[in-house]
Amino acid sequence: MTQFVTTTEMLTLEDYTMNDFDIPQEVLIERAAIAVQEVIGAGSFNLSHILVLVGLGNNGADGIALGRLLHQQGLSVSLQFVGNLNRAKASVHKQLEIAKHCGLHPSEKSDFKEATLIVDAIFGTGLNNPLPEGLQKMMKAANHIDNDVIAIDTPTGINPNTGEVMGAALKAHTTVALGYPKVGLRKNQGRKYCGDLVVKDIGVLTPDTFAFSL
Numbered sequence: 116m117t118q119f120v121t122t123t124e125m126l127t128l129e130d131y132t133m134n135d136f137d138i139p140q141e142v143l144i145e146r147a148a149i150a151v152q153e154v155i156g157a158g159s160f161n162l163s164h165i166l167v168l169v170g171l172g173n174n175g176a177d178g179i180a181l182g183r184l185l186h187q188q189g190l191s192v193s194l195q196f197v198g199n200l201n202r203a204k205a206s207v208h209k210q211l212e213i214a215k216h217c218g219l220h221p222s223e224k225s226d227f228k229e230a231t232l233i234v235d236a237i238f239g240t241g242l243n244n245p246l247p248e249g250l251q252k253m254m255k256a257a258n259h260i261d262n263d264v265i266a267i268d269t270p271t272g273i274n275p276n277t278g279e280v281m282g283a284a285l286k287a288h289t290t291v292a293l294g295y296p297k298v299g300l301r302k303n304q305g306r307k308y309c310g311d312l313v314v315k316d317i318g319v320l321t322p323d324t325f326a327f328s329l
């Protein structure tokens with residue numbers, strides 16, 4: 116049976132992996148990106164133009180790394196930041212530098228309708244408040260466009276612990292859960308918004324003695 120986790124449990128396991136085993140965060144981010152790239156490759160998505168919506172935390176960093184891998188595959192990729200880059204985590208700046216070295220630069224506002232596939236890398240397990248109003252509008256508008264959406268880890272706007280919609284949420288065709296799926300994906304609206312749930316190992320380690328709460 117699939118093991119679901121709370122965000123606190125996921126953070127504990129990520130810290131254990133990075134601190135007790137000295138596995139750098141960049142390794143987990145790269146593996147997250149490769150995992151989503153594999154799901155995209157195995158699916159029947161239209162890859163004519165891929166729009167990656169990038170947030171300011173580690174979920175965004177996963178998205179930039181994925182965008183870079185898809186760009187290096189020869190695909191047409193736009194990276195669009197959601198929020199002010201000046202407030203982004205160090206992991207986002209680091210991934211952006213790498214992407215730029217590889218020839219992938221962030222785009223100004225993109226037309227969602229031009230994208231045949233949207234990657235949702237705005238918020239993951241860090242979402243802890245209702246989405247800002249502007250973002251709620253963007254999510255509602257995007258839900259009316261008929262293109263596939265792949266969510267990295269969780270669909271943006273879904274509370275990863277309760278499955279509730281935090282103001283608005285982006286409906287995914289497929290959600291690629293990293294390490295373990297978060298419990299909100301099987302509760303309330305979380306189940307509907309995540310679409311097909313694919314769980315991928317990204318090398319997060321779990322102590323033998325770890326007591327899962329679910």
Ligand SMILES: NC(=O)C1=CN([C@@H]2O[C@H](COP(=O)(O)OP(=O)(O)OC[C@H]3O[C@@H](n4cnc5c(N)ncnc54)[C@H](O)[C@@H]3O)[C@@H](O)[C@H]2O)[C@@H](O)CC1
Pocket residue numbers: 129140143144147170171172173174175177204237238239240241242243244245246247267268269293
């Ligand atoms: N912890 C790690 O080192 C790893 C995390 N990973 C990825 O990182 C994600 C979690 O990353 P983060 O903890 O950085 O969080 P997110 O990237 O989900 O969110 C970024 C930040 O946004 C802020 N925020 C939350 N709700 C908001 C709201 N409504 N309006 C505005 N800002 C808001 C919070 O300060 C949060 O830290 C996971 O879902 C996964 O995709 C993976 O890359 C593996 C490694």
Ligand SMILES: [K+]
Pocket residue numbers: 174235236237238239266267268269270271
């Ligand atoms: K996401």
